[in-house]
Ligand code: HEM
């Protein structure tokens with residue numbers, strides 16, 4: 013039994029909710045070292061870089077938030093943290109640097125505005141991602157956000173789902189413009205049309221067993237199942253529980269759902285899901301997704317005539333508490349208070365009437381959070397990096413912004429491009445799925461240790477059946493803008 017399984021066998025992860033008031037009263041040093049990981053069931057993360065100052069991951073299904081929530085997150089960051097938060101690639105917010113004694117009050121404030129941090133780490137179903145303009149964009153087959161919410165409601169706080177063999181990532185989307193990465197998710201529901209006796213049903217095709225870590229990127233496998241929106245959450249539940257009951261619990265790097273799918277094959281897994289559902293399920297429908305990808309940055313008309321959503325680029329997802337309040341004020345003044353978070357660590361203000369659009373576009377905050385960012389900044393995503401993550405070998409967020417700015421200043425024609433930075437090979441920023449993926453490392457040059465990266469190029473790095481391979485290794489971060497500038501200039505025209 014691996015270490016984590018041994019820890020889980022003592023008591024369920026959610027039992028930590030009973031321990032937290034005690035830890036809060038007695039101070040962080042009272043938390044036994046072996047119990048630190050259990051805090052992640054509560055969404056509270058011990059950070060080795062800042063002992064005693066914790067991180068909290070706040071769940072926002074489908075990236076849906078609102079002005080009241082942003083104001084509360086801003087107040088918490090001011091009162092207990094360092095006056096900022098991080099938007100993540102799973103469409104949620106991470107709060108930083110608070111004490112364990114402050115957790116009860118933070119939770120109370122979060123609960124008042126409908127937010128929870130439960131089960132956002134370790135062997136749980138992480139925040140369900142989806143199209144951030146679900147229900148707004150004319151380019152969707154179905155509004156999948158109710159399914160994301162329904163499924164989330166099934167597993168949050170439910171101990172049936174709190175002892176999976178490993179983390180479990182779910183994406184549910186009806187967007188035809190491929191605005192989220194679905195191939196690397198343990199479960200992906202993507203828009204599909206099923207023809208039955210001459211009539212067309214709209215719903216989702218189901219794929220399972222994608223992953224990024226644990227040996228690298230594996231694209232998920234079609235289960236050859238079509239589900240209607242009404243049965244979609246139920247089927248996601250059966251898949252998670254099949255993983256719970258049949259997934260390996262041996263070596264931690266070989267237990268993601270991908271390994272069970274590789275072992276069983278899609279057919280046997282489908283039979284298991286049908287047996288849990290107690291009925292045969294329809295075979296996959298016609299994939300409805302269009303070619304290409306989008307990030308929803310910019311101003312776009314919604315399906316309701318006269319209304320628009322405005323996608324704002326938040327460089328590397330870092331947002332100060334003042335900026336959170338400014339965004340909340342924008343959402344209240346020009347929209348209906350709704351705020352959405354994208355998987356590119358950016359924000360969307362929905363429901364802006366045509367008449368209000370020019371005034372919104374003239375707001376000073378849009379100089380920082382632009383809706384017309386440069387291509388390099390628009391495509392830049394970064395993991396936390398060395399400031400808060402002890403795995404990191406480099407500083408990521410500042411370097412990512414500086415590199416994007418340097419490419420702009422050098423006049424490099426990047427074209428539409430994604431630049432994803434991971435501080436280490438764990439690859440939390442999905443480097444293998446980027447046009448250019450950067451993975452931090454340290455190199456010795458002339459006796460000096462320098463921060464450096466390996467460079468991945470999606471078009472050349474990802475070969476089916478093989479782990480992604482870098483196209484350049486050991487590039488010192490200081491040289492990166494010129495190295496990337498040269499690479500892109502040489503390739504000019506090749507990027508799409
Ligand atoms: C064993 C491998 C991994 C380890 C040890 C690991 C560890 C971590 C840690 C410590 C953080 C939080 C850092 C902070 O902000 O303070 C983090 C964040 C994150 N990681 Fe990983 N990670 C691993 C693999 C992955 C993989 C393969 C993915 C998928 C691409 C991933 C996705 C994320 C995301 C999206 C976040 C931001 C928070 C969130 O939205 O959930 N991680 N990871």
Ligand code: SF4
Pocket residue numbers: 395396397398401402403404405434435436437438439440441
């Ligand atoms: S990629 Fe590495 S450095 Fe970045 S958050 Fe993940 S574990 Fe930390």
